[in-house]
Amino acid sequence: MDSFQQTLFKLKSYWSDRGCIIQEPYDMEVGAGTMCPETFLRVLGPKPYRVAYVQPSRRPADGRYGENPNRLYKHQQLQVILKPSPADIIDQYLGSLEAIGIDLRKHDIKFEEDNWESPTLGAWGIGWQVMLDGMEITQFTYFQQCGGVDLDLVPAEITYGLERLVSFLQGKESVYDIEWTPGVSYADVRLADEVQFSVYNFELADVGALWQLFDLHEKECQRLLDLYKKYEDKQRFPLLPAYDQVLKCSNAFNLLDARGAISVTERVGVIARVRKLAVGVAHAWMDQSNPVAASEVTA
């Protein structure tokens, strides 16, 4: 039986063999691997790209104080982007399952319709949830739009839910029983994280401070976007830092949401504020990397 980290090594090496850059996680709070610049910005424009990375993804509202065997505030995603998507992408994906020891002749795999949409990122795609013996192990998406921009090359995004996949491989009822590495369980590594962040996210986070943070990051992002329009030497303009501000806003939004501080009526409006920033950065990014193509986009 492979440990959590051995399975990870195998998956990384599998995708490395298929031309992917193996990146490290982005060093900021994100709700999903899709939000990292390695996905969100790299899928824009006509340049092919292949990358894979593990992204710890924070979903404050999903926290369960470490008490639920399958729900986590923070779970590890393996994010794979192949841009453009090769014709045999699904076979490659199935090959990755074989590579970590799943004998596909003895298991049931189904591709069930599940289209992905992120209103905060102005992004959506078409795809499936991949079911292995009745368990969702992967979200598979062909991106169509990101930051409100129609994509030139359609990437395939493969997002493995690592805890689920490994608890399946190790036959564990609870993710906390996963063997991370011999002698060390998932609980040893992460349980404190789950408990403390659940307490913070649900009970102690200061709503007023979070709103202030949201406003500050929004303002900073918007200031940069306004500045970009007038800035002479566009190539050196800090759009990546501007995008970091979008991620900060998104995380503040998720925390406020978990804290129950956003009513359903407000929700739509706050999402629209984050989307406006994300779309602004995406368009500027297109302009910066390819001025001609971007003028078509905005026209």
Place this chain on the structure above:
Amino acid sequence: MSLPFLLEIGCEEIPDWMIQPALKNLEELFTAALTQNNLGGTVTAMEATPRRLVLRAEGLNASQPNEIKATLGPPKSAGPGAANGFAKKMGVTLADLEVITSPKGEYYNFSKAVEGRKTLDILAEVLPGIIGKIYFPKTMYWTGKGGARFIRPIRWLVALLAEEVVPFEFAEVKSGAITSGHRRLGAASIPVTIADHQEQLRANGVILSAAERRALIESGLDSTVKKDEALLNTLVYLTECPSTIRGNFDPQYLELPQEILSTVMRHHQRYFSVEDGAGKLAASFVAVMNISSDPDGLVRLGNERVLRARFNDARFFWKVDQQKELVDRVADLKNVTFQAKLGSYFEKTVRVIALVKDIAAATGANANAATRAAELLKADLTTDMVKELTELQGIVGGLYARAQGEPEEVCQAIYDHYKPLGMDDSIPATLTGQVVALADKLDTLKGCFGVGMAPTGSKDPFALRRAAQGVVKIIVEAKLPLPLSTLSLSNELTEFLLDRAKFYFKEVRGFKYDEINAVLASSHDDLVDVDSRLTSLAQVRPTENFEPLAASFKRIQNILRQANVESGAASLIDPALLEPGPESELHSEFLRLRDIVEAQRKAHDYRAALEAIASLRPKVDLFFDKILVNDPDEKVRQNRLALLNSLLTEFSAIADFSEIVTQH
């Protein structure tokens, strides 16, 4: 020569619910192309799995029929110069022209035999267009911006006309004679012919026939398995090689309500529920795999484990939700938007309570129970269980109310208040439930119509048609004394409800549309009364006298219209002016029946009343046979019109006979 044709569109997994409509659409598009291009042939089979849409046709001609194309030249009288010029233009000599005689005189004419184009070439031209036109609710592109769109990426195309490949390209895929098998049980690349296509697929793990896949699944569903046609259909189109496995779960989960267990199994895991002899849920399930067997039991173990986790979640939600009773959740509904312009679910609750009081008073329902149910009606929207299992809204509210000791009448009303969910679904079981369900639906309808959100075309995001359908069904089937005019509806909404009523009486109840029109034309305020009049009308309609009398009533209506007599206008008959014989007899029969019919109508004995009216037929026939309405004496004529008008007016209160479509 008569040729067979095969098309297979090989694709990544198509959503199950889109497959059958897509197949039908493909068949229509292809049949139209055959007709349009004069290729002969018919579609003989349409089959599909998640990864392929397959069309078979037979009897195609090898080419279009040859045609004679005639071009008319100059008149013969124009002389040889013009004729030579025409021949030259046609690329022939004078000798190839003929002279034809038309009404305008003699003309030169050139007839050219045009050879029909080859079917192979035409198909190669039209197939890309056909594939691109297949309708899917949501499409994608994958070959790059501006590229072809389809439901999922197309990975191979088989197009064979007899032995020959029909050459074309769609979305950068070239057509050929190579198919692909089951992802895990078959080869990725399999040469096929029209004759062996299906068997080659079978040898590679794909059962092409949906009927056969269905039978395979059904063979694993014994009598203990709860029937579920929709789930069965989903699984037929989610698999290429289905087989069933039976798994078990810990009976301790049976403490949870069955509704919750079976929803988790059905909606989240696509499992069939299993029942014990007494119709109660048993601690097992049937799952359908997309492989032929599970020799080591690994798939069963995996599915059991997933289900255990799901049930654990449900149990957790149940426990947590009980910590805050429904009544304490009502205020939280202020934070749940019903609709931007119509406010929160809290505001909706306040409106529904008011409406429930009115409807309870009118129907004699228990006002206290109905009001309490209305108060708690939407509180379950704030529970974790409903957030997780949204399809159980209402049902969860009812279950929680029961667990929290609310009166059974209240619980059942909350439980049922989304009913009927469709045409075939039953209405709420209790009067309290019916009242609450009506109030909820009427509030939604009034609210949405009030802010200009009536459904248009296929757009009906708030499912207002279903809500209106539910209103009609509840009023009629529960026989509630609720005339539409007492519900303070706008004209637009009344029309909308009547339109749904027509739909209901026709599609659900099976009445004929002219019967429905006839009854509604008389009056439509009380839908329960509409129902009993319709039922009587349908019973009397096949009797001997009915349709001929209906035809006569139409004739009367035409006569009156031509004479500009307003229908229903007061018409005094002067018996002194009546001609003895048929006219006078019709009059006395009319007088005799009028009182009988009126009495029967008031007693709601519509069948007897209609039979009495129909018995008038011989007298009416005789009248039209012997009497001229347009008598030269104006006074006599007016008197006859008055007699006819009285007949029509007095006897149209149950149904307007002139709306009945007759063959006479």
